[in-house]
Amino acid sequence: MNxxxxxxxxxxxxxxxxxxxxFGAGCLGGGGDGDGARSLSTHPVGTDLSTxxxxxxxxxxxxxxxxxxxxxxxxxxxxxxxxxxxxxxxELVDPGEATFVAxxxxxxxxxxxPATYALEATFARDxxxxxxxxxxxxxxxDTFDRDNVLDRTESFLAAETDVDAAGVVADAxxxxxxxxxxxxxxxxxAADVDGTPTVFLFRDGEYRTRATGSVSFDFVTGALEP
Amino acid sequence: MALRLPLHAxxxxxxxxxxxxxxxxxxxxxxxxxxxxVALVGFVLSQNVAAVRDVFVGRVPxxxxxxxxxxxGTSYGPVTGAVVVVVAALVGVDVALVTYHVRxxxxxxxxxGGSLLGVVLGTLGAGCAxxxxxxxxxxxxxFGAAGLVTLxxxxxxxxxxLALAALVLSIHWLAEGMRGGEIRGxxxxxxx
Numbered sequence: 001m002n003x004x005x006x007x008x009x010x011x012x013x014x015x016x017x018x019x020x021x022x023f024g025a026g027c028l029g030g031g032g033d034g035d036g037a038r039s040l041s042t043h044p045v046g047t048d049l050s051t052x053x054x055x056x057x058x059x060x061x062x063x064x065x066x067x068x069x070x071x072x073x074x075x076x077x078x079x080x081x082x083x084x085x086x087x088x089x090x091e092l093v094d095p096g097e098a099t100f101v102a103x104x105x106x107x108x109x110x111x112x113x114p115a116t117y118a119l120e121a122t123f124a125r126d127x128x129x130x131x132x133x134x135x136x137x138x139x140x141x142d143t144f145d146r147d148n149v150l151d152r153t154e155s156f157l158a159a160e161t162d163v164d165a166a167g168v169v170a171d172a173x174x175x176x177x178x179x180x181x182x183x184x185x186x187x188x189x190a191a192d193v194d195g196t197p198t199v200f201l202f203r204d205g206e207y208r209t210r211a212t213g214s215v216s217f218d219f220v221t222g223a224l225e226p
Numbered sequence: 227m228a229l230r231l232p233l234h235a236x237x238x239x240x241x242x243x244x245x246x247x248x249x250x251x252x253x254x255x256x257x258x259x260x261x262x263x264v265a266l267v268g269f270v271l272s273q274n275v276a277a278v279r280d281v282f283v284g285r286v287p288x289x290x291x292x293x294x295x296x297x298x299g300t301s302y303g304p305v306t307g308a309v310v311v312v313v314a315a316l317v318g319v320d321v322a323l324v325t326y327h328v329r330x331x332x333x334x335x336x337x338x339g340g341s342l343l344g345v346v347l348g349t350l351g352a353g354c355a356x357x358x359x360x361x362x363x364x365x366x367x368x369f370g371a372a373g374l375v376t377l378x379x380x381x382x383x384x385x386x387x388l389a390l391a392a393l394v395l396s397i398h399w400l401a402e403g404m405r406g407g408e409i410r411g412x413x414x415x416x417x418x
Contacts, residue, residue: 079300208280208285209277211276211277213301214300215301216293216301217300219290
């Protein structure tokens with residue numbers, strides 16, 4: 001079944017294809033050729049940044065700015081929120097060293113869509129309630145689906161926050177904050193975000209790096225060191 | 227030609243013995259280690275080419291790249307991290323066997339194809355495991371099949387498992403191809 005030319009032809013073609021596949025996968029998760037030339041004020045992720053949910057001071061006032069694209073239904077985003085964000089809060093945001101900005105995009109599972117609209121509707125009413133609801137989504141991802149997410153959202157908001165839970169759900173159902181969601185989607189597209197979570201790290205207003213995946217706190221601090 | 231699968235204990239013993247004999251040679255052990263290392267680095271860093279670029283241009287220190295690897299940083303959970311490492315290790319074994327087979331015998335097309343498939347699926351699997359199903363959703367959407375990702379109960383780990391299967395098949399076919407021969411003077415036969 002072997003002939004003399006088979007192995008060599010296959011090997012060359014195989015090496016080329018393997019190389020292309022690695023490169024292609026890199027393109028899927030990498031992207032962002034123009035990042036380095038951009039500051040926070042000109043980078044696509046900085047679009048309408050001051051109107052986004054944030055922890056810490058106004059973007060640009062703290063030495064570091066962390067912009068995270070997340071989907072409430074994304075399992076690796078939940079891992080990022082569980083493993084890394086608490087340390088970002090206590091060791092960077094609370095001392096005033098960094099601002100953490102969340103940009104929510106519905107790109108993974110179907111229930112992430114209504115959840116994202118509910119998050120925007122909640123944020124429009126109460127910023128603190130936004131973080132409470134986002135944490136709930138990440139903590140209890142396995143309990144949500146497209147059919148129950150808004151019912152569960154209403155129950156949770158009514159029990160745990162002071163916002164008008166029925167109003168949030170009504171807004172989410174009619175996608176009242178579609179413009180806000182689209183702004184985040186447009187920013188993610190302009191910045192070549194292909195996976196969630198993707199974090200963009202800026203120091204003194206200048207782009208440092210970006211990473212897709214539930215990166216560690218050490219990655220974040222290493223990239224942001226003065 | 228019928229597809230030969232490793233369905234019997236003898237098949238697995240043959241694969242194990244073949245791998246042991248080939249990797250017993252320091253050159254092929256080195257090839258395996260190097261290939262496994264390259265595979266792991268490729269799987270992991272190909273998901274964050276921008277960060278690699280930013281290291282190269284001096285914006286961020288190189289040490290942060292270590293944080294992207296399984297069991298060093300938090301990009302992979304324990305199960306997905308283990309699968310990615312195992313896939314990389316199998317790529318190493320596979321490449322060593324392919325190298326030995328190419329040098330000592332003729333390589334069959336199905337063996338080489340299985341190796342390549344393992345590398346491709348391993349890369350996809352690492353991407354899915356590291357950053358959620360959005361990566362594979364993006365890829366599937368190219369084929370108009372973005373909704374399929376919701377059918378993956380393991381959030382994309384399925385591709386790493388497919389990579390494992392492809393590599394095991396490749397190693398099986400390579401071992402079969404060497405059956406009846408000798409490796410460093412030892413007969414390749416599962417029935418010792």
